[in-house]
Amino acid sequence: MLGPALTSGSHGMLDRVAVHQTRLRTPGLGLDAKGVALGAKGLVLLPSIDRLVAFLALYTRQGSLADILRSLVVEVVRSKLGAREVTLAFAAESSDRLDRVAEVARLAGGYCFTGTSRHFVQYRDAAAPFGYDIPQILPSDAALSLYHNAFSQTYDVERRLDVRGLLLRLEPHLDPAAGREPGPRWIVAESGLGPALIRYFSRSNVEAEVGLAEWPPESSFDDAPVLRYLFRVPAVPERMVPLLTSTPGLGYFIPVAPGVAVEVGYRHPVNLRACPVFSEAGLVLFRGGGREVLEVPKLPAMGDVSAFARIELGREPAVARVTPEALRPESVVLSLRLVPSSEPWRTVTASWIRPEEMRLLRHVAYALGPDTLRRARVAFTAAGAFLRHPTGVEGIPVGEFFREVHAGLYIPAGYDAVPAVAPSVLFRALGAPAGQALFIGRDGQAIGVPEEAFVSLETALLEAQRWSPVDVVSIDLTASLATELPEVVLGGVGIRPLRDLAPSDAAAEPKALPPGPGRP
Numbered sequence: 001m002l003g004p005a006l007t008s009g010s011h012g013m014l015d016r017v018a019v020h021q022t023r024l025r026t027p028g029l030g031l032d033a034k035g036v037a038l039g040a041k042g043l044v045l046l047p048s049i050d051r052l053v054a055f056l057a058l059y060t061r062q063g064s065l066a067d068i069l070r071s072l073v074v075e076v077v078r079s080k081l082g083a084r085e086v087t088l089a090f091a092a093e094s095s096d097r098l099d100r101v102a103e104v105a106r107l108a109g110g111y112c113f114t115g116t117s118r119h120f121v122q123y124r125d126a127a128a129p130f131g132y133d134i135p136q137i138l139p140s141d142a143a144l145s146l147y148h149n150a151f152s153q154t155y156d157v158e159r160r161l162d163v164r165g166l167l168l169r170l171e172p173h174l175d176p177a178a179g180r181e182p183g184p185r186w187i188v189a190e191s192g193l194g195p196a197l198i199r200y201f202s203r204s205n206v207e208a209e210v211g212l213a214e215w216p217p218e219s220s221f222d223d224a225p226v227l228r229y230l231f232r233v234p235a236v237p238e239r240m241v242p243l244l245t246s247t248p249g250l251g252y253f254i255p256v257a258p259g260v261a262v263e264v265g266y267r268h269p270v271n272l273r274a275c276p277v278f279s280e281a282g283l284v285l286f287r288g289g290g291r292e293v294l295e296v297p298k299l300p301a302m303g304d305v306s307a308f309a310r311i312e313l314g315r316e317p318a319v320a321r322v323t324p325e326a327l328r329p330e331s332v333v334l335s336l337r338l339v340p341s342s343e344p345w346r347t348v349t350a351s352w353i354r355p356e357e358m359r360l361l362r363h364v365a366y367a368l369g370p371d372t373l374r375r376a377r378v379a380f381t382a383a384g385a386f387l388r389h390p391t392g393v394e395g396i397p398v399g400e401f402f403r404e405v406h407a408g409l410y411i412p413a414g415y416d417a418v419p420a421v422a423p424s425v426l427f428r429a430l431g432a433p434a435g436q437a438l439f440i441g442r443d444g445q446a447i448g449v450p451e452e453a454f455v456s457l458e459t460a461l462l463e464a465q466r467w468s469p470v471d472v473v474s475i476d477l478t479a480s481l482a483t484e485l486p487e488v489v490l491g492g493v494g495i496r497p498l499r500d501l502a503p504s505d506a507a508a509e510p511k512a513l514p515p516g517p518g519r520p
Helices: 049-062 095-107 163-169 194-203 238-246 355-365 370-375 423-429 457-461 477-482 503-507
Strands: 041-046 073-079 084-091 111-115 119-122 144-147 152-161 185-190 209-215 226-233 250-257 260-263 283-286 294-296 337-340 348-353 377-381 384-388 400-406 409-412 415-418 436-440 446-450
Touching: 041 049, 041 095, 049 084, 049 095, 084 152, 095 111, 111 144, 152 163, 185 194, 185 283, 194 209, 194 226, 238 250, 250 283, 348 355, 348 436, 355 384, 355 457, 370 457, 377 446, 377 457, 384 436, 400 423, 409 415, 409 423
Parallel strands: 119 144, 260 283, 409 436
Antiparallel strands: 041 084, 041 111, 073 084, 073 152, 111 119, 144 152, 185 226, 185 250, 209 226, 250 260, 283 294, 337 415, 348 384, 348 400, 377 384, 400 409, 436 446
């Protein structure tokens, strides 16, 4: 719970920022373009770790932590009365970002503040649309001073919390509907079940890759490391799902983000896809039922299960006779087609931006966050721009979306290839070019883009800025200062105020019109 206030007072102890106010007492607090009081940082105060998990779950439900993750600092703080609470500090950057954080913080039972270093004041709400200011700063050497309408409190930092470590300690919740949609799967088998599962997949003609991973001994009494077989299956037949999910010693996982998978039938409290804190080179497997997380820092060498198939040698090879051209049957060769699919979209990590849509990409690029610009990669060709993002391109709504069905092979999202061959077979049928990313259009034609053509989006967007030198001209101040200044004297107008008027000026007066109809 929040500790009691150090200073006595009632509600309204803070000063509301008025329209066009320029002076603020809070150190480091200024006004943004909208006139809102805003510091360099935002801070969220939460009463417990449970509320912190609730905040992360609510925030990642509709957005991503990628934009604030680089500046995010989570700490356990302690008040002078011994109450422990949790703070999240991050770069504010704009009032729009802090508005959304404040809404989520209120829903999670916390408070939102803004400031720069040690002093943070309550962020704006409906009672003060332009924010708050401190009437008087608390004299204290504490690491943190928070000012709110309901309390003013100082805190000392007790320890820092690692977001990745916190996510690893959270246990997945039981959710029978989680992971029932088709797609790629990870399977972990104990050392005694691994060879049998390899033969089962090979005998059933299931496309899968297998590797052997090692973990440290579970106790000091064990000398040998723990060995488990790790299977990567692009698509598991429906008839095998009950066997794989109910057999003891087998773990059946669904990928939820690059480098992260959760056991089928369970759901992590936080949207892990919106928390890019795990390495894509390794794998983290969240197991349900209170079991510990399995973490693979680096994926082991993976091989096709077909390499472990049983091989039998015949006595001698049979030689086939060549059939004459006239008696040869017709070749059964089908052209590749794409048909609409009703399956949900998954692994949508690329988009094709036609030349006529490049102007829209320029407009959208101004609204992208720094992490998105850094991680997205783009290649410009005569057919348009090809954009790829490892965690999904849904945040860049430009062009036609593509999903990756095989490493380096993309087909339009919402479509399936027919005939329904395996993605690896389709990749080999297209020639399996090295160093090329293949995009198959809706007409069935494939376009290859060299991998070296992809560059970072932030590097490709900003054009070179021009600048021009300004010539310096010297001015002779001696002659300018020597010039006498004229004097203006006011005097009376006298009897003839227009005596200085020249005769030519009088000639310019309008002449009288000659007599005529209607005129005297």
